[in-house]
Amino acid sequence: MTVKPIAASLLLTLGLTLTACSSVSVPPPGGFQPPNASYNEQWRPKLHYTPQRNWMNDPNGMVYLNGEYHLFYQYNPQGIKWGHMSWGHAVSRDLIHWEELPIAIPEAPDIAIFSGSVVYDRNNTSGFGTTANPPLVALFTGWNKSNNNQSQYAAYSLDQGRTWTRYGTAPVLDIGSTESRDPKVFWHAATSKWIMVFARATDHKVAIYGSTNLKNWTYLSDFGPLGAGTAPGQLWEVPDLVQLPIDGNTANQKWALLLSINGGTLWGGSGMQYFLGNFNGVTFTPDPLPAVNEPGGVLYQDFEGSTYGSWTVTGNAFGAGPAQGTLPDQQVVTGYRGSRLVNTFLNGDSTTGTLTSPDFVIGKPYISFLIGGGNHPGETAFNLIVDGKVVRSATGQNEELLRWNAFDVTALQGKTARLQIVDTHTGQWGHINIDQIVFSDNAFTENDNRVLWADFGRDFYAASTFDNHPTGDKVWIGWMSNWQYAEKVPTYPWRSAMTLPRKLTLKTTPDGIRLHQEPVAALTTQHAASLKFTNLPLSQMRQNLTAAGVRGKTLEVLLEVDTTGPGSIGLKMHTSAFEETVLQYNPITQKLSLDHQKSGDSSFDPGLSEVHVATLRNTGTLKLRVVLDTSSIEVFAQDGKLVFTDLLLSSPSSDGFELYSSSGDPLVKNLEVYELKTIWNP
Numbered sequence: 249m250t251v252k253p254i255a256a257s258l259l260l261t262l263g264l265t266l267t268a269c270s271s272v273s274v275p276p277p278g279g280f281q282p283p284n285a286s287y288n289e290q291w292r293p294k295l296h297y298t299p300q301r302n303w304m305n306d307p308n309g310m311v312y313l314n315g316e317y318h319l320f321y322q323y324n325p326q327g328i329k330w331g332h333m334s335w336g337h338a339v340s341r342d343l344i345h346w347e348e349l350p351i352a353i354p355e356a357p358d359i360a361i362f363s364g365s366v367v368y369d370r371n372n373t374s375g376f377g378t379t380a381n382p383p384l385v386a387l388f389t390g391w392n393k394s395n396n397n398q399s400q401y402a403a404y405s406l407d408q409g410r411t412w413t414r415y416g417t418a419p420v421l422d423i424g425s426t427e428s429r430d431p432k433v434f435w436h437a438a439t440s441k442w443i444m445v446f447a448r449a450t451d452h453k454v455a456i457y458g459s460t461n462l463k464n465w466t467y468l469s470d471f472g473p474l475g476a477g478t479a480p481g482q483l484w485e486v487p488d489l490v491q492l493p494i495d496g497n498t499a500n501q502k503w504a505l506l507l508s509i510n511g512g513t514l515w516g517g518s519g520m521q522y523f524l525g526n527f528n529g530v531t532f533t534p535d536p537l538p539a540v541n542e543p544g545g546v547l548y549q550d551f552e553g554s555t556y557g558s559w560t561v562t563g564n565a566f567g568a569g570p571a572q573g574t575l576p577d578q579q580v581v582t583g584y585r586g587s588r589l590v591n592t593f594l595n596g597d598s599t600t601g602t603l604t605s606p607d608f609v610i611g612k613p614y615i616s617f618l619i620g621g622g623n624h625p626g627e628t629a630f631n632l633i634v635d636g637k638v639v640r641s642a643t644g645q646n647e648e649l650l651r652w653n654a655f656d657v658t659a660l661q662g663k664t665a666r667l668q669i670v671d672t673h674t675g676q677w678g679h680i681n682i683d684q685i686v687f688s689d690n691a692f693t694e695n696d697n698r699v700l701w702a703d704f705g706r707d708f709y710a711a712s713t714f715d716n717h718p719t720g721d722k723v724w725i726g727w728m729s730n731w732q733y734a735e736k737v738p739t740y741p742w743r744s745a746m747t748l749p750r751k752l753t754l755k756t757t758p759d760g761i762r763l764h765q766e767p768v769a770a771l772t773t774q775h776a777a778s779l780k781f782t783n784l785p786l787s788q789m790r791q792n793l794t795a796a797g798v799r800g801k802t803l804e805v806l807l808e809v810d811t812t813g814p815g816s817i818g819l820k821m822h823t824s825a826f827e828e829t830v831l832q833y834n835p836i837t838q839k840l841s842l843d844h845q846k847s848g849d850s851s852f853d854p855g856l857s858e859v860h861v862a863t864l865r866n867t868g869t870l871k872l873r874v875v876l877d878t879s880s881i882e883v884f885a886q887d888g889k890l891v892f893t894d895l896l897l898s899s900p901s902s903d904g905f906e907l908y909s910s911s912g913d914p915l916v917k918n919l920e921v922y923e924l925k926t927i928w929n930p
């Protein structure tokens with residue numbers, strides 16, 4: 249593959265071309281008043297913030313002051329796609345009900361206003377206000393439309409965020425880069441200074457700077473590359489650095505670096521990872537990443553021989569035997585085991601062919617394997633063939649790192665099968681890397697390894713925390729979409745919603761210390777009709793639910809269920825004769841899965857009909873909290889240790905939820921169901 253020119257990478261991410269930015273008209277000073285929308289449009293969220301109309305992406309500058317929570321955000325005042333980036337604005341007194349205000353910081357003739365943060369400068373260190381009336385100070389990225397430079401600018405407000413004055417026309421920090429953005433600033437009491445973290449997107453680094461007045465910034469250190477999103481073409485964006493108590497003990501705290509990445513995520517497109525570690529006022533030192541586990545089971549093929557042995561080769565992409573790592577002109581290949589792997593970059597991307605195993609009988613429920621290379625379903629693929637048909641298939645993620653993946657073949661045990669590695673793609677990323685095929689008892693996927701994912705869904709991005717939260721809690725809000733398809737989501741006249749505000753904590757778990765997230769307590773003010781049952785067998789709970797006739801699109805479900813039996817337990821949500829979204833826990837494989845194959849509209853991107861799977865250790869009791877809105881689902885499992893955030897575009901007639909178990913009648917310790925009132929028409 250060839251590496252994309254750096255200056256164009258953000259635009260490519262956004263699906264834009266450079267020419268799209270040539271002519272700019274500026275919204276009128278004093279802001280823009282959107283017309284009233286009905287808030288009853290199909291898929292208009294009833295509990296999540298959306299602007300009345302037009303395009304929105306990252307939340308920006310979240311800050312609390314004098315009874316108000318401010319939410320600023322990337323906003324296009326002129327259309328329903330990305331462009332004319334300005335800071336939209338909404339305020340809330342409880343983090344649940346929002347009032348949309350006029351645009352806070354409009355696009356300027358010289359620069360577009362990209363993501364950033366706001367701090368409450370209570371001691372007027374900046375001198376922008378007075379001791380009696382300290383300022384709110386915004387630090388944001390200005391994207392210079394004439395030369396693509398991205399540098400950090402300041403603006404301030406002395407009237408509760410209603411109007412903003414830019415601090416001169418020059419940036420406060422310019423490192424001469426076209427890929428440095430998204431400053432997040434906080435006060436570091438231990439060293440009495442402001443700290444700014446921002447992303448050096450294509451270098452896969454977070455830059456850390458310090459200041460005593462928010463105007464003059466001094467370089468302190470860099471963090472990265474580490475974890476996911478570090479391959480060429482992938483981006484690091486919107487970092488945040490927060491200190492959180494462990495298990496509620498404020499005397500025992502740890503730092504978390506929260507990071508958005510575009511590319512190299514679990515399900516494609518954009519997503520979020522985090523790092524735990526220590527910050528000493530200068531450097532963030534990460535703790536070791538979680539260990540790479542290997543799947544237990546029978547090793548079927550490790551491709552360590554100098555020939556393919558009994559496997560059959562066609563075409564010219566495979567050569568006489570497994571490759572010894574990276575091939576000429578290839579980016580560095582990593583993640584394979586031993587010294588050889590299958591690597592079809594032989595003589596570049598243009599070569600093609602197949603490599604087919606002998607027949608074998610499927611004896612274990614999973615086939616685990618390491619896969620890397622091109623993302624071309626069916627064309628750079630690893631296939632399982634039964635009765636001459638491809639019954640399972642996987643592809644790479646356009647990166648040379650091999651990651652674990654697995655086929656669930658439980659239903660195919662006893663069948664005769666073959667594995668086939670296919671490379672028919674001749675363009676960019678026209679190759680596939682495969683290694684270490686293991687017949688295993690458990691699904692084994694990369695999700696378990698190396699990376700701490702903040703969210704196991706597809707639609708959680710650019711989240712950052714509130715400054716000056718009244719109780720000191722760390723609360724964040726994310727953008728509930730994915731750059732892979734954000735501009736195609738079929739909502740009108742607005743596009744994109746924010747997630748629910750979520751409180752962040754750290755808790756000790758059997759896997760180590762992990763980030764936990766739960767919706768802020770004020771969500772309960774939206775509870776309407778409710779049901780609560782305790783300590784009944786699941787079959788009885790089902791009957792109670794049927795008798796109560798639980799329906800509706802906007803629901804909160806709390807479930808606590810015994811998982812010591814072998815059967816899978818789950819919820820079917822937004823159901824109708826033709827649609828359902830299934831959340832299921834399998835206590836044997838210890839996997840929680842969210843199945844979107846029949847969820848609703850996925851016409852604009854196949855990603856909308858995927859099954860998302862994550863490992864969740866079986867502790868004998870599964871605790872789920874699910875918040876369903878008209879067009880989204882947020883799942884908080886085990887007190888928010890594992891979160892899925894996904895768009896869910898079900899049809900108007902699909903609603904409600906059902907409980908089920910695949911076998912046995914497990915004890916449901918607690919079931920609470922709440923209808924949720926809309927936040928728009930109280």
Ligand code: FRU
Nearest residue numbers: 306322362363429430485710
């Ligand atoms: C992340 C991002 C930021 C940038 C903003 C532009 O979603 O690409 O890096 O500041 O969006 O709207």
